[in-house]
Amino acid sequence: MNIIKYPKRSEWSRILERPHLDVSQLNATVQNVLERIKHEGDAAVIEFESKFDHVNMTSLAVSEAEMNEAEGLVNDDLHHALVLAHHNIAEFHKSQEFDGKKVETQPGVTCWQKSIPIQKVGLYIPGGTAPLFSTVLMLATPAKIAGCEEIVLCTPPNREGKVNPAILVAAKIAGVNKIYKAGGVQAIGAMAYGTESVPKVYKIFGPGNQYVMAAKQQVSLHDVAIDMPAGPSEVCVIANDTSNHVFVAADLLSQAEHGIDSQVILITTSEEFLNKVNEELKAQLDILPRKDIAAKALDNSKFILVSDMKEAMELSNAYAPEHLIISIDNYESLVDKVINAGSVFLGGYACESAGDYASGTNHTLPTHGYALAYNGVNLDSYNRKVTFQHLTKDGIKSIGHAVEVMAENEQLMAHKNAMTVRIMDIKNK
Structure with missing residues (x-):
């Protein structure tokens, strides 16, 4: 953890830099895989599944028997949690439905918009170090509400050729039945170009590692739309001496455990509070199952001491975090000052985990500073606004x-x- 006290504004851009990786070789590898899939279809996907996911398969589609088997492998407690989360996500996204109004701009000139769903969408669900069944609900639920005709889901299998059962159960709850065993670049290529098994889609959604992100950006140049450019996950917490240091340390670690390239930032007006959080981090980190990952992520992270809350908000807006937690008692005083952020969590009890799973908001959000210009996935992400006019x-x-x-x-x-x-x-x- 890097501790920075009262930085000058001239230092902000340097302090707020994200970790950078050399992706030149990565992009070349991704391009080669995509080209093979474009021209060879299923055979190339199966070959790369063997190479990258170390699984030998003869077909890509998840069968009806596998869907039924998954139901028996997910315990009741998790199943009820998935149903609750799906309900809340659906309620929030239904509230975003568009009602276009006809406007007469001049006598005899009438203009209006109609929201039309994208017919074919592809959802990528990571399944590596942490199979993200929650992302199934986040992506599939608004797709169904929007009325997308075809929803295709790709996710990597394990070495036995099985998909994580919670991913399959979440898909069933959300109403998705076209599921394919493909991970990483090969999944993105399959949905972008179409193969003998995997239908071609018009827009691809979902998070992933550097290879997945590079693949999405490459296919978006000519072949298919994507939800947003993205990078490693991140959180910024704004706190003061009214904040709970145990809560804040837990929030920072909940983000750090995502991956070694994740970034967490604490901005506070209290040096005493900063020190408390630093000590609490060590205690909570030591008992985490993914502590090695979280510890490496903390190497990219910063504790920043500032003079007042005005400066704290300006620093946060300059960073444009994926997740922003305003963990102070008087959070209302800062709400209107939020300009750049993917999703905002207000008060001590609004942990990022709530939005990641079950509050109802979407957790597929812009990272790496893209919150300066992009928003997270919402109902509009699955629609196009078509304009009409009559004279x-x-x-x-x-x-x-x-x-x-x-x-x-x-x-x-x-x-x-x-x-x-x-x-x-x-x-x-």
Whole structure:
């Protein structure tokens, strides 16, 4: 953990840098895998599953028997938790449904928008060091609410060729039945290009490691849309002497255990509190099953002491964290000052874990500073807004001349003529 006291603004950009990896070789590897999948389909996916996931398979699709088997392998407690989380995620995302209104911009000129679901979407669910069955609910639930006709899910199998049963049960709860055993780059390629087994989709969603992120960005150049660019996961906690140091240490570690390239940042106005959190971190870290991962992540992380809450918020907005926890008693005073963040957690009891699993908000969020310009996955992510307009004769009279003048001044005479012939038609009747 790096402790930084009262940094100057000129130092902020350096202090807030994310960990950087050399991805030149990685990108070349990803490109090669994608090309093989594009041209060889299932055979290439199966070959790379053997190479990267160390599993030998003859087919990619998860069978009905495997879905039924998974039901018996998930205990009742987890099943009830998945149902509760699905309910809350559905309730929150249903509230985002769009109601387009017709607007008459001029007499006889009516414009409106209609929200139309993307027909085919692909969901990538990581299954490596931590199989993310929660992400199934986060991605599939809004896809179903939006009305996407085809939802394809890819996730890596274990060495026995089995998918984590909780992932399959979560998929069933969310209403997804096209599930394929493919991980990493090969999964992204299969959904981007389509294979004999895996349908081609129009947009790919989901988190992943550096290889998955590189694959998503490469296929997005020509073949398919993606939810957002992303990098390793991160959290920023804002705290003061009213905060609970045990809670804050737990929040920092809950993020750090994601992966060695995760980043956690604490911004506080109290040096005494900073020291308490630092000591508490050591105690909580020591008993974590994933303490080796969390400890390495803490090497990339920072405790920053600032003068006041105004400076704390400005520093946070400059960082644009994926997760922002405002863990102070008077959190209301800072809500309106949040400008750049993926998802915000308010008060001492709003831990990031709540949003990761069951509060109802989506945990698929912009990382690596992309919260400056991107939002997290929501219902709109699965829709396109198509605009409509209708003009009557009165509409031509209202805007026809303006269209002619603007087209002529842009030297686009065919544009002008498309309006002129309509004006003349009205005059001649």
